[in-house]
Amino acid sequence: MTIFLDILLCFGVVLIQATFSTVLSAKGIYPDLCFILACVIGFRSGEYKGLMIGLTVGLFQDLLTPGGIGLNMILKGLAGGLAGVTTHTFSTVTSPAVLLVTFALSLGCGLASLVVAYPVVDAPILFHALSSGLLPQGLYNSLLTLGIFWLIKFIDPSLSMVHLGRGPR
Amino acid sequence: MSRSEPNFPISTSIRRVLGVIFILFLALLLFLPRQSQEWLGHVGGPFARILEVPLHAVASTQDSIRHAWNHYIALQNVWEENQQLNQEVQRLQGEQNLLREQTIIATQFQQLLTYQETTPMTTLPARIIGRNVSNWYRAMIINKGNQDGIHPEMGVITDAGVVGRVVRVNPTTAIVLLLSDPNVAITGMVQNSRDEGLVQGTPQGTIHMKYLPPLSPVQPGDPVVTSGLTDDFPRGLQIGRIHQVTKADTDLFQLGEIDPIVDFAKLEAVLVITSFQPSLPSSLPKSTASLSP
Numbered sequence: 236m237t238i239f240l241d242i243l244l245c246f247g248v249v250l251i252q253a254t255f256s257t258v259l260s261a262k263g264i265y266p267d268l269c270f271i272l273a274c275v276i277g278f279r280s281g282e283y284k285g286l287m288i289g290l291t292v293g294l295f296q297d298l299l300t301p302g303g304i305g306l307n308m309i310l311k312g313l314a315g316g317l318a319g320v321t322t323h324t325f326s327t328v329t330s331p332a333v334l335l336v337t338f339a340l341s342l343g344c345g346l347a348s349l350v351v352a353y354p355v356v357d358a359p360i361l362f363h364a365l366s367s368g369l370l371p372q373g374l375y376n377s378l379l380t381l382g383i384f385w386l387i388k389f390i391d392p393s394l395s396m397v398h399l400g401r402g403p404r
Numbered sequence: 405m406s407r408s409e410p411n412f413p414i415s416t417s418i419r420r421v422l423g424v425i426f427i428l429f430l431a432l433l434l435f436l437p438r439q440s441q442e443w444l445g446h447v448g449g450p451f452a453r454i455l456e457v458p459l460h461a462v463a464s465t466q467d468s469i470r471h472a473w474n475h476y477i478a479l480q481n482v483w484e485e486n487q488q489l490n491q492e493v494q495r496l497q498g499e500q501n502l503l504r505e506q507t508i509i510a511t512q513f514q515q516l517l518t519y520q521e522t523t524p525m526t527t528l529p530a531r532i533i534g535r536n537v538s539n540w541y542r543a544m545i546i547n548k549g550n551q552d553g554i555h556p557e558m559g560v561i562t563d564a565g566v567v568g569r570v571v572r573v574n575p576t577t578a579i580v581l582l583l584s585d586p587n588v589a590i591t592g593m594v595q596n597s598r599d600e601g602l603v604q605g606t607p608q609g610t611i612h613m614k615y616l617p618p619l620s621p622v623q624p625g626d627p628v629v630t631s632g633l634t635d636d637f638p639r640g641l642q643i644g645r646i647h648q649v650t651k652a653d654t655d656l657f658q659l660g661e662i663d664p665i666v667d668f669a670k671l672e673a674v675l676v677i678t679s680f681q682p683s684l685p686s687s688l689p690k691s692t693a694s695l696s697p
Contacts (some may be wrong), residue, residue: 253534253545257669265539299537299545301571301581307538345539352540353586353607360607367608372539 245292248272253299264371269296269307270344271380273315274337278328278380279387282319289315306351310344330381337380341373512673519563525638525680527561528552531673533577542585542609543568546674549576557636559590559677565642565665566590566630567674578676582668583643584609592624592643593631594660600631603643603662611644613660620658622649628662638680 252268259266269292277285295313297304298324321336349364350356356364513529520527534545548554550573560567560580568582569590581588584605592603592613599620600611616622626646632639644662652657 249537253537256536265536267539296537298574299534299577299579301541301543301579301587302538302587348538348540352538355586363607368539 236243242291245269245272245288245295248292249295249299250260252296261375262371264368264375266375266379267341267344269293269311270314270341271337272385273311274318274340274376274380275383275387277296277315277318277320278322278333278384280319282316283324285315285319286312287315289313289359297340302348302352306348310347314340314344330384333384334377334381337377338373341376342369345369345372420452433472452648474635504663509672515563515644516675520675526678527675528554528678529673529675530554530578532671539586541583542605542668543571544580544671546578546580546676547576548676549574549578551575553678554578554676559636560674561637561641561677562666562671562674565644567666567668569636569670570676580674583666584611584662584668590637590643591631591633592628592662594620594646595627595629596623597626600633601657601660603628611662611664613646613662614657616649616658616660618651618656622660625646628660637675638677671681 246334248268254267256265259268268317273289274291275286283309290308290312293306293308294304296307296311300307317340318336321332325332345364346369349361353360353364477590516529520529528548530546530548532579533542533547536543537545546560554570554573556570556573559569561569566583568580568585569588570578571581571587572579582605583590583603585633586605586607589602591600591605592618594613596622599617599622601616603611603613605611613628623648628643628646630637630639630641630643642665644664644666647663649658649660
């Protein structure tokens, strides 16, 4: 049942991303809701679930993007897993940690996507992608993740009490 | 017992006199000049004022009762009716918006269908049901897939011009990469100078026309159309207009920047080119066309 709900959640998020991306865009920058979902689940439930949700939502996203199947699956899986690892690395998942980790992961995923998506990546393209795509999107993604993190923490205050060595929650 | 006498005895003659005076007074009232009547009016005015008070009180009470009846009791149903009418107005406004939206969509489809009927290509109309799922591709999702005969590499257009190319097909949906994406490249031709080049998107979202001959007299504002050299688009479909032409000293070719004729952000319906006859322009005589190998 949980797996079914997780799949349903991933499906819903991809659907929202495909349908309401123009509504969510800020000056042409779209938040990557699939990435945010993977990170939030990683922070919330640990690396295993973050990885699994990331792989699933990435697969769904790959089915609706022009690129080959697998890139988003791997990147979102890694993002979810690494976000989950953060819950084991830091004794307490704090807001700055969420912000920094999400920003770094978003930047990494963006760079990997850039290399795969564009036929030629030279210095001007990289500079343009960084200034008008990667950095703003990283900031947008991390702020949204932080907002959702706060919301979940408000509902479930035990989220910030993940201690080293306790394993996935 | 004898009949009792009144307390103030008045003789009969005096009564008669008083009666006559009273009749005369009445007659005087009727026949007095206007000035005397006014004087009498002034004398009676205060009494009239005193009489007015209860009259006004009664009238205002009547008014109050009538007002209460009209506005509070009789209008209770009107208030409910007003609420219903307000709801009705809101519902009708919603319906009006819906109809307006449907009219706009129908008009767009009508334009596409008119174009579809007049063009020699075989096309399939499709609605856009999704947009950029990822920041790294400029793409959209249409509601037709391989069940409808859509295949990868098919060209996508509107009645205005070229939109992009189908890159992935699912059973009931297909993903179209827009012309502004760097992964799309089609052959184009400057309509005035007949110079050909490669039309390709850029990471910045603009569209470039590469490999224009160095001596080509291409000017800003020149229309660019498809050249028909690739399999997915027939010749002569509008792509856009040249915005500016640049050539660095070290470059072998000129580079044109194109303003696309289609506003990709406002697309709602498109036509997918399922098949067309790749031929020379119909204006050429058949004998010339038959010369081609």
